[in-house]
Amino acid sequence: xxxxxxxxxxxxxxxxxxxxxxxxxxxxxxxxxxxxxxxxxxxxxxxxxxxxxxxxxxxxxxxxxxxxxxxxxxxxxxxxxxxxxxxxxxxxxxxxxxxxxxxxxxxxxxxxxxxxxxxxxxxxxxxxxxxxxxxxxxxxxxxxxxxxxxxxxxxxxxxxxxxxxxxxxxxxxxxxxxxxxxxxxxxxxxxxxxxxxxxxxxxxxxxxxxxxxxxxxxxxxxxxxxxxxxxxxxxxxxxxxxxxxxxxxxxxxxxxxxxxxxxxxxxxxxxxxxxxxxxxxxxxxxxxxxxxxxxxxxxxxxxxxxxxxxxxxxxxxxxxxxxxxxxxxxxxxxxxxxxxxxxxxxxxxxxxxxxxx
Amino acid sequence: xxxxxxxxxxxxxxxxxxxxxxxxxxxxxxxxxxxxxxxxxxxxxxxxxxxxxxxxxxxxxxxxxxxxxxxxxxxxxxxxxxxxxxxxxxxxxxxxxxxxxxxxxxxxxxxxxxxxxxxxxxxxxxxxxxxxxxxxxxxxxxxxxxxxxxxxxxxxxxxxxxxxxxxxxxxxxxxxxxxxxxxxxxxxxxxxxxxxxxxxxxxxxxxxxxxxxxxxxxxxxxxxxxxxxxxxxxxxxxxxxxxxxxxxxxxxxxxxxxxxxxxxxxxxxxxxxxxxxxxxxxxxxxxxxxxxxxxxxxxxxx
Amino acid sequence: xxxxxxxxxxxxxxxxxxxxxxxxxxxxxxxxxxxxxxxxxxxxxxxxxxxxxxxxxxxxxxxxxxxxxxxxxxxxxxxxxxxxxxxxxxxxxxxxxxxxxxxxxxxxxxxxxxxxxxxxxxxxxxxxxxxxxxxxxxxxxxxxxxxxxxxxxxxxxxxxxxxxxxxxxxxxxxxxxxxxxxxxxxxxxxxxxxxxxxxxxxxxxxxxxxxxxxxxxxxxxxxxxxxxxxxxxxxxxxxxxxxxxxxxxxxxxxxxxxxxxxxxxxxxxxxxxxxxxxxxxx
Numbered sequence: 003x004x005x006x007x008x009x010x011x012x013x014x015x016x017x018x019x020x021x022x023x024x025x026x027x028x029x030x031x032x033x034x035x036x037x038x039x040x041x042x043x044x045x046x047x048x049x050x051x052x053x054x055x056x057x058x059x060x061x062x063x064x065x066x067x068x069x070x071x072x073x074x075x076x077x078x079x080x081x082x083x084x085x086x087x088x089x090x091x092x093x094x095x096x097x098x099x100x101x102x103x104x105x106x107x108x109x110x111x112x113x114x115x116x117x118x119x120x121x122x123x124x125x126x127x128x129x130x131x132x133x134x135x136x137x138x139x140x141x142x143x144x145x146x147x148x149x150x151x152x153x154x155x156x157x158x159x160x161x162x163x164x165x166x167x168x169x170x171x172x173x174x175x176x177x178x179x180x181x182x183x184x185x186x187x188x189x190x191x192x193x194x195x196x197x198x199x200x201x202x203x204x205x206x207x208x209x210x211x212x213x214x215x216x217x218x219x220x221x222x223x224x225x226x227x228x229x230x231x232x233x234x235x236x237x238x239x240x241x242x243x244x245x246x247x248x249x250x251x252x253x254x255x256x257x258x259x260x261x262x263x264x265x266x267x268x269x270x271x272x273x274x275x276x277x278x279x280x281x282x283x284x285x286x287x288x289x290x291x292x293x294x295x296x297x298x299x300x301x302x303x304x305x306x307x308x309x310x311x312x313x314x315x316x317x318x319x320x321x322x323x324x325x326x327x328x329x330x331x332x333x334x335x336x337x338x339x340x341x342x343x344x345x346x347x348x349x350x351x352x353x354x355x356x357x358x359x
Numbered sequence: 360x361x362x363x364x365x366x367x368x369x370x371x372x373x374x375x376x377x378x379x380x381x382x383x384x385x386x387x388x389x390x391x392x393x394x395x396x397x398x399x400x401x402x403x404x405x406x407x408x409x410x411x412x413x414x415x416x417x418x419x420x421x422x423x424x425x426x427x428x429x430x431x432x433x434x435x436x437x438x439x440x441x442x443x444x445x446x447x448x449x450x451x452x453x454x455x456x457x458x459x460x461x462x463x464x465x466x467x468x469x470x471x472x473x474x475x476x477x478x479x480x481x482x483x484x485x486x487x488x489x490x491x492x493x494x495x496x497x498x499x500x501x502x503x504x505x506x507x508x509x510x511x512x513x514x515x516x517x518x519x520x521x522x523x524x525x526x527x528x529x530x531x532x533x534x535x536x537x538x539x540x541x542x543x544x545x546x547x548x549x550x551x552x553x554x555x556x557x558x559x560x561x562x563x564x565x566x567x568x569x570x571x572x573x574x575x576x577x578x579x580x581x582x583x584x585x586x587x588x589x590x591x592x593x594x595x596x597x598x599x600x601x602x603x604x605x606x607x608x609x610x611x612x613x614x615x616x617x618x619x620x621x622x623x624x625x626x627x628x629x630x631x632x633x634x635x636x637x638x639x640x641x642x643x644x645x646x647x648x649x650x651x652x653x654x655x656x657x658x659x660x661x
Numbered sequence: 662x663x664x665x666x667x668x669x670x671x672x673x674x675x676x677x678x679x680x681x682x683x684x685x686x687x688x689x690x691x692x693x694x695x696x697x698x699x700x701x702x703x704x705x706x707x708x709x710x711x712x713x714x715x716x717x718x719x720x721x722x723x724x725x726x727x728x729x730x731x732x733x734x735x736x737x738x739x740x741x742x743x744x745x746x747x748x749x750x751x752x753x754x755x756x757x758x759x760x761x762x763x764x765x766x767x768x769x770x771x772x773x774x775x776x777x778x779x780x781x782x783x784x785x786x787x788x789x790x791x792x793x794x795x796x797x798x799x800x801x802x803x804x805x806x807x808x809x810x811x812x813x814x815x816x817x818x819x820x821x822x823x824x825x826x827x828x829x830x831x832x833x834x835x836x837x838x839x840x841x842x843x844x845x846x847x848x849x850x851x852x853x854x855x856x857x858x859x860x861x862x863x864x865x866x867x868x869x870x871x872x873x874x875x876x877x878x879x880x881x882x883x884x885x886x887x888x889x890x891x892x893x894x895x896x897x898x899x900x901x902x903x904x905x906x907x908x909x910x911x912x913x914x915x916x917x918x919x920x921x922x923x924x925x926x927x928x929x930x931x932x933x934x935x936x937x938x939x940x941x942x943x
Contacts (some may be wrong), residue, residue: 033501040502044511048518159650163643165594167601168617168635171624179625255763262717262758263778263829264751274766296507300598315602318517330507330514337507 027346034342039091041334045327046090099328104320109328112313117332118203119189120302120309124294125204126229131236132287136276138237139244143252144271154241161238166231166297170304173231185223187306194220228305232297236290243286247279254278288344292337392655399651405644412460419457434627444629447619452630455611456637462605462612463641466527466596467589473531474588475581478538483569483577485539486546496539504536509595516604526605530595534588538581545577579656586649590642597638613638666693667837667869668716671730675711678723686711686724688893694837698863698870700880700901702915703890709873712890713839716871717754718746733837752782755830756839757859760846761822765814765829771822772798772810775829782833797828801858820851827859837869844879856883877904877915889915910935 065073074080081089093099099109142154178186185191190205194217198208206225209218251257252275260270298311306312310329317325371388375381393399433449435441443452485496508530515529549555558568599605600614608615613634620631675687687708692699703709714720716731718741731738733753741749750756758764766774775797776790785793791810798806801824814822823843831838840859844852860883863870874880880887881901889897889912897909907913914932 033498036498037502037505040499041506044506045514048514051518159643159646163590163594163639163646165597165601165614165617165635165638165642167598167614168631168638171617171621171631171635175624175628255758255760256766258719259756259758259764259826260766261719262750262756263781264747264749264833265777265781266747269781274769277768278766280768292507296510297598299509299513300601303602314513318513319603323517326514326517330510333507333510334505338505341505 030342030345034338037338038335041331041338042091042094043087045331045334046087048330049090049323049327050086094331099331100324102317102325103322104317104325109325112325113310113328113332116308116310116313118200118309119307120295120298120311122204122206123225123228123232123301123307123309124291124298126225127232127236127294128287128291130229130233131240131290134233135237135240136244136283139241139246140248140271140276142241142245143248144267146249151245154245158238158242161235162242164235166235167300167304169231169235170228170301173227174304177227184227185220187304189224189308190217190221191224228301228307232294232301236294239290239293240283240286244279244283247282248275251275251278284347285344288340292340295336296333389655389659392658393651396651396654398647399654402644402647402649402651405640406648409460409464409641409644412457413464416454416457416461419454434623434630436627436629443633444627446616446630447623447627452616452633455616456613456634458611459613459616459634459637462523462610463593463596463638466523466530466605467592469527470531470534470592471585471589473527474535474538475585477531477535479542479574479577479581481535482539482542483546483573486543486550487565487569487573493543497543500536500539503533504540506533508533509598512595512599513602513604516599521604521607523606526596526599529599530592534592537584537588541580541584542574542577545580546573549573549576583649583652583656586645586652590645590649593638593642593645665734666695667734668694669730669732670716671728673712673715673726673728673731675708675715675720676725676727678725685893687715690890690893690895692888692895692898694869694871696867696869697886698860698872698884699886699888700872700874700884701888701890702874702877702880704875706892707890708893709890710841713756713841713871713873716837716839717750717756718743719756751778751830751833751835753835754837754839755833755835756841757823757826757830757843759842761814761817761819761826762846764826765822767814770811770813771817771825771829772806772812775825775832778829778832793832794828797832798825800862801825801828803828818851819847820855823847823851823855824858827855827862831862831866834866835868837871838863839871839873841873842875843872845874845876852879877919 071080079086097110099113101107102109102112105112138154142151145151174186177183198205198212198214198217201208201211205221206218209215209221248271252271257270257275260274261267265274295310298307298309299315300311301307302309302311303315310333314326314329317323317329367387369380370384372380372384375384433445433447435445435449437444441451441453443456446452446455481496481500485493485500511533512526512529515532516525519525519528555568555572558572563571596605597614597617600612601618603615603618605614606612616634617631617638620627620629620634624631670693671691673687673690674685677684677686690708690712701709701712711720711724715726716733716738718738720726728739733749736745736749736753738746765771769777772791772794775794776787779785779790779793780787783790795806795810798809803809803821803824809817809821809825814825817825823846827843838859843859844855847855856879859870862868870884872880872884877887881904884901887897887899887901887904888895889907889909891911897907897912899907904912904916907916911932911934914930917930918932920926920929
């Protein structure tokens with residue numbers, strides 16, 4: 003904080019303390035806005051590079067030149083590119099992604115309808131992955147080189163080398179078809195569909211709120227296989243990163259000092275060392291959630307899960323470009339939002355970052 | 360025998376006489392360290408096997424045979440005639456796996472060929488010149504870094520149409536940013552080094568310095584990152600194939616093979632399982648190789 | 662002086678086995694310590710820090726610690742398990758490290774870390790521990806203990822951080838303090854202050870102090886006895902007052918190469934190392 007700035011603001015205290023964080027937040031928002039603009043550019047380009055002429059798609063081959071030109075002007079394709087882009091941007095900011103060819107609803111409405119299913123699956127998988135992955139990573143780091151470490155490392159390695167769609171198929175084959183331990187594809191049995199009023203959109207939560215326990219159990223038995231598989235894949239990444247961060251911490255001097263104080267190794271590892279890597283773990287968690295969302299296309303195809311991924315895949319195969327672009331935008335925005343969130347949480351968890359200008 | 364020993368002695372000599380000897384000696388030592396790591400060697404073996412499979416595929420079997428539909432033979436389990444069985448159109452799965460290896464290798468190589476030059480081309484100047492150039496280039500990099508890879512690849516394939524080329528472009532577009540960052544970080548570490556100054560004083564142009572002095576320093580970390588990324592690229596490409604967006608039928612592609620095997624999963628499980636294992640093992644191999652290379656590099660710099 | 666010795670060491674050896682030969686970090690170090698101040702002086706690699714770590718049981722793997730005798734009061738340190746050492750650490754033996762920037766947990770407030778030691782050893786409540794920590798902060802002459810309690814390690818200066826470290830390690834009232842280069846990371850003026858505080862506390866509580874340093878001047882001003890170590894061995898033991906009559910050529914070399922105020926020399930003599938010193942027994 004330069005002397006000049008202090009002089010301008012005039013006094014110490016809360017005003018001065020706010021300037022730093024405000025400046026940082028502004029810079030962050032600027033980054034995000036820029037990234038968002040970039041995303042719209044890319045999706046705009048995608049929308050325009052289709053080899054199919056959208057005008058022809060509307061007027062057909064037999065139309066006259068005048069009709070063609072008229073429709074073209076109507077759609078706005080006669081305007082220069084930057085004008086088209088500007089119009090596109092405005093529409094996007096209003097949430098207007100056009101209409102779905104398939105359902106003829108506004109794309110945004112469709113997206114909001116299917117998104118909760120994806121969230122439910124991704125959230126549960128994330129919770130499994132993080133709740134198991136972090137402790138496993140810590141254990142691997144504290145037992146470095148020994149069998150626990152080898153097993154955890156190898157398990158993680160297998161986890162992120164596996165194609166999720168293949169693992170899903172194997173899982174269905176084994177646990178559903180052969181063993182009958184879990185329910186099969188789909189989110190809920192037809193018999194139970196629609197009984198529960200969607201409040202949060204998550205069937206498990208809603209059914210509990212309403213006390214519909216058989217719906218709840220049915221939903222859970224559908225959820226359990228895909229979320230375990232996705233959970234395992236998330237766990238692999240989280241455990242590996244946690245292990246790596248922990249090993250970095252265990253080399254630090256303060257670990258030696260806290261041991262010299264007489265604290266138990268348990269406390270040194272799980273309170274002190276873990277406390278120091280929370281910041282990095284937050285980023286890892288955000289990234290994991292992001293990849294769960296974007297991998298939804300594959301997962302939901304395998305499990306016939308009626309979420310965003312399945313919607314996008316069906317849109318693709320029905321040449322519903324509006325829906326595909328809309329879905330990409332939504333996921334892109336969430337992805338960017340997750341990055342922003344982890345950047346904002348950073349100073350809350352790490353006191354050193356609060357000082358940063 | 361004695362000549363090999365002589366070579367070894369020359370390579371490991373503690374007092375190398377020429378720059379070439381020193382450099383070769385360094386590589387040899389790294390190789391020895393790498394060789395000690397069993398898992399890394401396994402990874403290397405897998406990658407080499409992939410290349411081998413891709414190379415011998417047209418030699419071992421008639422390319423037509425990969426797509427030869429002998430419907431009478433459809434859905435046969437493993438046997439001497441068909442070691443991995445046949446698929447729903449009577450095609451031999453082993454041969455299709457071999458040809459699928461070609462597709463996988465093609466994608467890996469093409470993506471690498473795009474990603475590394477683009478990344479270096481943006482990262483090196485950003486770090487070297489700094490200032491506004493740095494800010495702009497890094498903003499662009501950050502924007503691409505924030506994009507969801509599979510989703511964008513999917514959207515691109517949706518717009519451009521299915522096919523290997525589009526899949527490669529789509530994957531490459533979201534894979535290059537880390538390399539720009541890597542290159543930039545490397546440049547920043549050596550930017551003020553004396554040997555750079557010496558080159559400048561000798562009259563070397565910026566381009567020459569970047570290409571001859573700085574770029575070679577980036578290569579080790581780039582190669583390691585590339586190997587590890589390829590494991591993920593293989594999975595993404597297979598995912599696209601699974602969705603029908605990669606190589607088109609009747610071309611053999613592992614992801615697509617898993618997808619078609621889905622229909623007969625219950626009784627003829629091998630049709631979907633075997634190509635999936637191929638994808639898994641290949642990705643695992645790249646991961647092991649990359650980890651092994653990184654361990655050697657860490658030990659060297661430690 | 663003192664009655665029964667606090668710490669007895671005879672032929673302490675610390676070895677790090679390695680692929681390319683074992684590294685003998687400490688060779689046959691012996692001394693006894695009462696409730697007095699002992700300084701261990703040596704250059705890097707002399708084994709002085711490792712000796713300190715061996716006493717508190719924190720020699721990192723794969724180091725192996727052996728000795729004929731290693732006793733703290735009545736407790737046999739040789740036969741002690743990790744759990745046994747844990748009971749000693751903080752409560753009977755304490756260790757102060759070099760740089761508070763690195764040796765304090767960066768994400769916990771300093772006061773909390775001091776209180777933590779108290780809670781660990783006395784099972785006290787948060788409130789009691791906090792009060793004890795505040796008292797301790799006053800004892801190390803920190804002027805605004807309430808305010809400093811809530812600060813984080815990166816927010817305090819080096820000298821204050823080191824005082825916090827001392828507070829943190831002495832709050833459970835140990836008998837022996839091992840200070841490993843406690844002032845090497847501090848500015849000269851601050852060094853004196855911190856050492857004075859440490860010295861004061863040690864005297865008042867009747868503790869034993871082992872001050873490990875590379876700085877001969879520092880050690881001789883604060884300690885009663887000096888041990889000079891070289892290549893893992895003790896090459897000289899003497900009372901501080903008698904340093905000028907030191908016999909071993911290494912010590913003489915050290916003394917000669919130290920600049921002195923008020924004494925003019927055209928050139929500072931360089932210490933010439935004789936490899937034979939590494940082999941000698943005491």
